[in-house]
Amino acid sequence: MTHPTRRTALTGGLSLAATLMTSRAFAGDWSPSLRYPDPAVEILDPEFSKCRIFNSSVERLATGFGWMEGPVWVADGRYLLVSDIPNNRLIRWDEVTGQASTFRQPSGWSNGNARDLEGRLITCEGGMRRVTRTEHDGTITVLAGSYEGKKLNSPNDLAVSADGSVWFTDPPFQISNYYEGEKAEQEQPHHGVYRIAPDGSLSLALSDLQGPNGITFAPGGTVVYIVEGRAKPDRLVWAYDLQDGTLANKRLHITALTAGALDGIACDEDGNLWCGWGSTGGEGGNSEAQDGVMVFNPSGKPIGHIHLPERCANLCFGGTYGNRLFMASSHSIYAVYVNTRSAQPL
Numbered sequence: 001m002t003h004p005t006r007r008t009a010l011t012g013g014l015s016l017a018a019t020l021m022t023s024r025a026f027a028g029d030w031s032p033s034l035r036y037p038d039p040a041v042e043i044l045d046p047e048f049s050k051c052r053i054f055n056s057s058v059e060r061l062a063t064g065f066g067w068m069e070g071p072v073w074v075a076d077g078r079y080l081l082v083s084d085i086p087n088n089r090l091i092r093w094d095e096v097t098g099q100a101s102t103f104r105q106p107s108g109w110s111n112g113n114a115r116d117l118e119g120r121l122i123t124c125e126g127g128m129r130r131v132t133r134t135e136h137d138g139t140i141t142v143l144a145g146s147y148e149g150k151k152l153n154s155p156n157d158l159a160v161s162a163d164g165s166v167w168f169t170d171p172p173f174q175i176s177n178y179y180e181g182e183k184a185e186q187e188q189p190h191h192g193v194y195r196i197a198p199d200g201s202l203s204l205a206l207s208d209l210q211g212p213n214g215i216t217f218a219p220g221g222t223v224v225y226i227v228e229g230r231a232k233p234d235r236l237v238w239a240y241d242l243q244d245g246t247l248a249n250k251r252l253h254i255t256a257l258t259a260g261a262l263d264g265i266a267c268d269e270d271g272n273l274w275c276g277w278g279s280t281g282g283e284g285g286n287s288e289a290q291d292g293v294m295v296f297n298p299s300g301k302p303i304g305h306i307h308l309p310e311r312c313a314n315l316c317f318g319g320t321y322g323n324r325l326f327m328a329s330s331h332s333i334y335a336v337y338v339n340t341r342s343a344q345p346l
Contacts, residue, residue: 030309033057036055040292041056041336042305043303043304044302044303047297047303048303048304050340051270051295051303051304052338056336058334059335062093065084065331066086066087067084067180067313067330067331068085068329068330069112070110070124071113071316071318071327071328073326075322078094079092079093080092080316081121082328083107083110083111083112083123085181088107088108089104089106089107090103090104090105091103108126109126109128110123110126111126111155111156111174112155112156112157112169112314113158114160120133120134122143124155124157126154127154129151129153129154129155130144131143131158143196143200147192147202147204151184152170152188152192153171153173153175153186153188153192154170154171154172154181155168155170156174156213157169157214157264157314159215159216159217159224161217162221165198167224168193168194169191169215170188171213171230172186173211191207191209191210192204192207192212193215203245206226209226210228210232211229211231212229213226213227214229214262214264215227216266216273217344218239218267219270219271220343222241224239225240226240227264236253236255236262237253237275238250238251238253253296254300261311263276263314264276264315265315267343267344268317268340269340269341271297271298272297273295273296274325276311276315276327276329277290277294277305277311279311288309289307292305292306292311292312293305293306293312306325306327310329310330310332312330313330315328317341317342322346323338323339323340
């Protein structure tokens with residue numbers, strides 16, 4: 001699943017901290033299931049059966065973090081990068097050693113992460129109110145920090161299209177407190193969705209969503225899914241057609257209902273949408289039974305639920321064959337092998 005044009009990336013100028021965190025160190029009272037199939041991987045519709053691997057269990061890879069977000073798999077390095085937002089750092093979990101370490105600190109209170117077509121790390125630095133690119137030598141290039149002379153809100157999540165454009169969401173979440181960044185006044189008159197074109201130009205793609213959050217592409221890259229995280233009363237996922245660098249034909253894809261909170265999303269090769277999921281924390285539902293990942297088929301029907309002991313903020317596919325689902329969930333990183341892979345090249 002590695003993109004043929006990608007180079008080995010993220011190798012220069014990025015030191016690791018000496019302190020390692022392993023799943024055993026912070027395991028708490030959680031333990032993996034000893035049963036097959038794992039009851040945490042729930043089939044809501046028979047259609048999900050082909051996605052589940054019978055004897056694959058949910059694993060906790062590492063824990064003890066502040067608030068985990070924005071996982072991205074680095075295939076040529078065999079490691080996962082995840083944002084630990086309150087601690088202002090990027091965490092690296094290594095597939096070979098099974099250990100986690102600090103990849104970058106400070107990280108600009110990083111949130112969403114992705115890789116471009118050359119394998120460079122693209123990061124939403126929500127606390128710094130900008131989107132950056134880590135070059136192959138480790139230097140950092142600012143791709144976007146303002147629009148029409150005003151600072152961005154707090155870039156949240158992003159996805160890279162087939163032409164190399166970077167699409168990112170820009171709600172004001174991280175400038176609302178001193179926990180995930182620095183409290184500041186919102187300068188943009190909207191919660192935007194933006195496109196950074198291959199030539200570096202920045203354009204506003206959408207301005208009519210409240211709290212745009214997770215964003216991903218369907219197989220083929222011609223349909224874009226975007227979470228509206230502050231829609232009332234229900235959280236929503238909208239679908240758009242990608243046409244010549246613009247978004248068209250807005251249509252409702254998923255309604256989360258008042259009891260469910262949507263966050264980051266990922267699409268698999270069959271067009272199923274895997275959604276970070278959890279209770280709304282008192283805005284309509286508090287059930288811990290909701291926490292984890294919800295899976296919807298291409299028609300928007302719920303077909304599967306991966307139950308976790310923590311709310312899942314974001315997720316991505318990775319691993320040797322691209323069939324390992326990594327879940328950034330509150331204070332921990334979880335994973336489970338599934339019988340599908342990402343719709344996007346890794």
